[in-house]
Amino acid sequence: MSDRITVAKTYKLYIGGKFPRSESGRSYPVTDAKGTFLANAAQGSRKDARDAVSAARKAFAGWSGTTAYNRGQVLYRVAEVLEGRREQFIAEVATSEGVPAKKAQSLVDTAIDRWVWYAGWTDKIAAVLGSSNPVAGPYFSFSTPEPTGVVAVLAPQQSSLLGLISVIAPVIASGNTCVVITSQDRPLPAITLSEVLATSDVPGGVVNIITGRTAEIAPWLASHGDVNALDLTGAPESIRADLERSAAGTVKRVLRNKQNEDFAATPDMSRLRAYLETKTVWHPMGV
Amino acid sequence: MWEYAPAPESRDIANLKPNYRMFVDGKFVEGSGEPLKTINPATEEVLAEVSTASESDVDSAVKAARRAYDRVWSKMPGSERAKYIYRIARQIQERGRELAVLESLDNGKPIKESRDVDVPTAASHFFYHAGWADKLGYAGHGPDPKPLGVAGQVIPWNFPLLMAAWKIAPALACGNTVVLKPAETTPLTALVLADIIQQCDLPPGVVNIIPGAGDVGAALVGHTDVNKVAFTGSTDVGKVIQGQLAGTSKKLTLELGGKAANIVFDDAPLDQAVEGIVNGIFFNQGHVCCAGSRLLVQESIADELIEKLHARVSTLRVGDPLDKNTDVGAINSREQLTKIKELTESGEAEGATRWTSECSLPDKGFFFAPTVFSGVSQAMRIAREEIFGPVLSVLTFRTPEEAVAKANNTPYGLSAGVWTDKGSRILWMAQRLRAGVVWSNTFNRFDPTAPFGGYQESGFGREGGRTGLEAYLDV
Structure with a gap:
């Protein structure tokens, strides 16, 4: 046994490609499933959320403007870097979720494969969801899916990595950017994921990660005028309806997730579709 | 130069x-x-x-x-x-x-x-x-x-x-x-x-x-x-x-195979079209099944376009494939070179006007100087057969209907090109061309997401x- 004292990590927020502390100066203790102290996480505030939305908006033009092929390669790169951190994630998921190592291993492996699955979608979404429309007239009409913009994601409270990846990857695969409120009590794998994103050619601001109290921050995002869509997955039951009502103020697209969503199962396209607009173009045909 | x-x-x-x-x-x-x-x-x-x-x-x-x-x-x-x-x-x-x-x-x-x-x-x-x-x-x-x-x-x-x-x-x-x-x-x-x-x-x-x-x-x-x-x-x-x-x-x-028509209308941006024509036929020494080997030019701009084309093709550098400045490399085999020579000779014999770039060619290896035939009629072999080399046949047309008829007058149907400033005409043409790929104001674009075939x-x-x-x- 070594007597060496390990260097403990400071877990911070991830906003605009940087790792700031909460502007509020607050933090909260994070424990493992048995209640043993693990680390302090930043307790994000309304101001942090607004900073994150502005970073996400700033990143949107660039990210949505990349070719689908390029986005696919960047996302695949994330999977490569995730694979390199596999052991770290297994340890963090095991302590965060209180599951045996073997179960944690399977959750992490599925999470990496899930990321690969979404990476492969970037240049196929338009072919599957788009169309050429046989309109009754001398026009060429076609419809293509486009990303809606900035998506506020309330990450699942239980599944700290697989669930988190299952809600982030479909948002950014199609070119959206996002602000994610992590699992309140299990936020540490999310911060480690942000370190992966920061070193995988994902431009700063495409994914912004905030730890803290979901019920405190979510209402600010739901009513924020520059947020285009809201994923309710990790919202506490007691405020879901209120969040939807706030979202109606700027006609946000709201994803009401399925009850007890099984993140281990192969997903369908619903999370991709949730954040897409359809644009139809008409052009006359004639000499 | x-x-x-x-x-x-x-x-x-x-x-x-x-x-x-x-x-x-x-x-x-x-x-x-x-x-x-x-x-x-x-x-x-x-x-x-x-x-x-x-x-x-x-x-x-x-x-x-x-x-x-x-x-x-x-x-x-x-x-x-x-x-x-x-x-x-x-x-x-x-x-x-x-x-x-x-x-x-x-x-x-x-x-x-x-x-x-x-x-x-x-x-x-x-x-x-x-x-x-x-x-x-x-x-x-x-x-x-x-x-x-x-x-x-x-x-x-x-x-x-x-x-x-x-x-x-x-x-x-x-x-x-x-x-x-x-x-x-x-x-x-x-x-x-x-x-x-x-x-x-x-x-x-x-x-x-x-x-x-x-x-x-x-x-x-x-x-x-x-x-x-x-x-x-x-x-x-x-x-x-x-x-x-x-x-x-x-x-x-x-x-x-293919014998693609690359169709240029009088309102096309000519310099851009010239680049596209050159890319269409001289890319990969013309060893391209979808090469734009038949240039169909609207009659009113034919002389101007052919002059610009000759000037541009004269600047193509033919030679060492490993030289980063080389535009046109070597013909893949002696057999293919022989076939290209035979077909170009038939073009001359059948009465088309041959223009060949005066570029220098290496002493060794299989090379063929970029060649443009004008005054080509539809019956000539160089308008019908796939040459699969750096040889372009130029034909003319007057109306869009004639362009379509000439473009489709082939047993092939792999690709086609349309050059015009008018979007509605591009789509009108695309609808009528019997080809698996139609490039508009561009040529020879390939992408794994875009189906290709004839x-x-x-x-x-x-x-x-x-x-x-x-x-x-x-x-």
Whole structure:
């Protein structure tokens, strides 16, 4: 046994490609499933959320403007870097979720494969969801899916990595950017994921990660005028309806997730579709 | 005009070996066919000796592919197949420079094309299809489409690595195993691809690569345990294969010749059109099945356009394929050079006006100076037959209807180009052109997401996109 004292990590927020502390100066203790102290996480505030939305908006033009092929390669790169951190994630998921190592291993492996699955979608979404429309007239009409913009994601409270990846990857695969409120009590794998994103050619601001109290921050995002869509997955039951009502103020697209969503199962396209607009173009045909 | 200093890419990067062997069941093995010597068409020197397959080697390759299909590949979840295919894409990117130099040595194409087109597009085909492997249910061919089995694939010499990628990537993504025969004159990059596949740890037998001449291709295509045949090459051979497969249950796709019309209207941006015409016919020495080999120009701008075209083509640099400044490299073989010469002579004999660039040509190797024929009529052989070389035939038209009629006056139907400022006319033309790909105000664009393939005698089946998966699925 070594007597060496390990260097403990400071877990911070991830906003605009940087790792700031909460502007509020607050933090909260994070424990493992048995209640043993693990680390302090930043307790994000309304101001942090607004900073994150502005970073996400700033990143949107660039990210949505990349070719689908390029986005696919960047996302695949994330999977490569995730694979390199596999052991770290297994340890963090095991302590965060209180599951045996073997179960944690399977959750992490599925999470990496899930990321690969979404990476492969970037240049196929338009072919599957788009169309050429046989309109009754001398026009060429076609419809293509486009990303809606900035998506506020309330990450699942239980599944700290697989669930988190299952809600982030479909948002950014199609070119959206996002602000994610992590699992309140299990936020540490999310911060480690942000370190992966920061070193995988994902431009700063495409994914912004905030730890803290979901019920405190979510209402600010739901009513924020520059947020285009809201994923309710990790919202506490007691405020879901209120969040939807706030979202109606700027006609946000709201994803009401399925009850007890099984993140281990192969997903369908619903999370991709949730954040897409359809644009139809008409052009006359004639000499 | 100023002189360019030579800017040659180093041939050492190609890691050329004196001997290459065929790849069967995960191993490089000696074939029992007569070994072939592959040459550098720019110098006529022998690059390497390559072992070839005999009929019994074809049989063992198909058997290996069948075993791999039955025992491993058809049972593997798509998400696992995907990760193998992603590995291949990444390794092609990593070894891109080596592959580009080797391709230019063996094929004769300019390094700027192998470096900027062939190799990156080959990688992107694997990358794209990797993503389909676990999403086949979304491709529009039914909820759970099944693979066909063993695919026998025969590819041409004009884009050796890229054609291998076009064939292998969708086959693997859909769950098939592969026996591929590269062209006799350009086997090297396919065998480096085999090396990559071995390094990617693909299960033995999933991909087998057997060099050889036409007889090997015929044995592969005719093998009773092959379920799917994919051929890219000449229309003559394509017809033979289609006939050979008649009465069998083998699924067939053919990507054959072309005689594409590149149509320029009087309102087209002329300088941009000239660049597109040059790219359309002189890209890859004109060894392109979808090359814009028939230029149809609206009569009112014909003289002006031809003058601009001559001026631009005069600046094309023909020579050492490894020189980064080279625009037009070597003709792939003596046989092809002879064919190009014969057809251009027929153009002169039939009364067309020949203009040939006065560029200097190297003393050794197979080279042909860029040539433009004007005053071409539809009956001439140079307007009807695929030359597959740096030779452009210019015809004129007066009305859009005439342009359509002339463009469609061919047994082929692979591609077409339209140059005009008017969007509605582009779409009107596109609707009427009997061709599988129509490029508007651009030419020779390829992307794994965009289906490619021909009408009529240019073949059937598509490669790329959602549509392209159908060729490798039992649907």
